[in-house]
Amino acid sequence: MTLSVDGFDIEKTNVKGNHTPSNGEDNHFDVVIIGSGPAGYTASIYTSRAKLRTLVISGSLPGGQLMTTTEVENYPGFPNGINGPELMMYMQEQSERFGTTMLIDEVTRVDFNSKPFKIFTGSSAYTSDSVLISTGATPRKLGIKSEQEFSGKGLSYCATCDGPFFKNQDIVVVGGGDTALEEATFLTKFGKTVKVVHRRDNLRASKILQERAFENPKIEFIWNSSIMNVKGDKKVSSVVIKNTNTDEEKNLEAGGLFVAIGHEPNTAVFKGQVDLDEKGYVLVKNGTRTNIEGVFAAGDVHDFKYRQAITAAGFGCMAALDIEKWLSEKRSR
Numbered sequence: 001m002t003l004s005v006d007g008f009d010i011e012k013t014n015v016k017g018n019h020t021p022s023n024g025e026d027n028h029f030d031v032v033i034i035g036s037g038p039a040g041y042t043a044s045i046y047t048s049r050a051k052l053r054t055l056v057i058s059g060s061l062p063g064g065q066l067m068t069t070t071e072v073e074n075y076p077g078f079p080n081g082i083n084g085p086e087l088m089m090y091m092q093e094q095s096e097r098f099g100t101t102m103l104i105d106e107v108t109r110v111d112f113n114s115k116p117f118k119i120f121t122g123s124s125a126y127t128s129d130s131v132l133i134s135t136g137a138t139p140r141k142l143g144i145k146s147e148q149e150f151s152g153k154g155l156s157y158c159a160t161c162d163g164p165f166f167k168n169q170d171i172v173v174v175g176g177g178d179t180a181l182e183e184a185t186f187l188t189k190f191g192k193t194v195k196v197v198h199r200r201d202n203l204r205a206s207k208i209l210q211e212r213a214f215e216n217p218k219i220e221f222i223w224n225s226s227i228m229n230v231k232g233d234k235k236v237s238s239v240v241i242k243n244t245n246t247d248e249e250k251n252l253e254a255g256g257l258f259v260a261i262g263h264e265p266n267t268a269v270f271k272g273q274v275d276l277d278e279k280g281y282v283l284v285k286n287g288t289r290t291n292i293e294g295v296f297a298a299g300d301v302h303d304f305k306y307r308q309a310i311t312a313a314g315f316g317c318m319a320a321l322d323i324e325k326w327l328s329e330k331r332s333r
């Protein structure tokens, strides 16, 4: 059956699902979950298991931020730790077991004014009675001119992905939070030296990660310093830093620069559709509800405080229960 949404004719999509469509339309779902981190996958396990026809639109890299994380030591149930991609693969498998439809694609537009809601990707469109926004957050950029030029040419936002390319090289990591120290520690497996450049003289990272980094002989800290420029021919060969107290600039020889300075919520596509706060995080009330009835949010896309895999999974579970209740109340009216 062909469905037309805003003049967008859908012939045959790449969606494969195990559920019988609730209203006979291939592209209509009870729940569309946008984003496939711990929040999205957990929600989909609950909604599929509750026999709601569920589509997860995963983004271009299914699994979210944990796909770029090394050892996860604090996710309950794995006494010896588990690596991020493996954990996400298990979550996906668990969700598919209950019939979730998975679609690897980016959402380009949503229309939450219409009922059912409309969700567009580059090549297809879907309708849904409810939507969960679980698009997470992406790494913050330094905002220097040379950042774009050297991105992928020695400048990286993901130590897990790119660390092995920097064997026996001098590496600079920028940031003072958990991510920066976790990445710096991980990068000592490959790099000759690892310098952590931080804009203050006080780390934001948790004490345990600080202790590990301080004890690691390969890690050196450069305090009160900002990255001003990245230099190199075809790839990074040095990083210019400036002391924020003295304004003195210094050139650090480095084959790699890892940027680990926090994240921005992935909400551009929802601007004007749901209420966002001044930093762009989705505003939620009464659990996981947004200002639009039937649209919910879970995980790092609204939670800038805890930002843990386990809390994102918890929010995903809450959202699924909120969705189930909301749909059943709406349908019994």
Ligand code: NAP
Pocket (backbone or CB within 6 Å): 074, 140, 141, 142, 174, 175, 176, 177, 178, 179, 180, 182, 199, 200, 203, 204, 260, 261, 262, 263, 305, 306, 307, 308
């Ligand atoms: P974060 O906690 O927000 O830390 C960002 C760091 O980058 C801060 O030190 C900040 O400096 C610095 N920074 C921000 N903008 C900058 C800029 N433009 N130039 C230079 N430095 C800049 O982010 P995160 O480390 O990614 O952690 C995010 C959340 O995930 C946290 O809640 C964290 O606990 C959690 N997390 C947990 C684990 C774990 O438990 N294993 C691992 C990774 C992340 P200031 O300190 O001066 O603001």
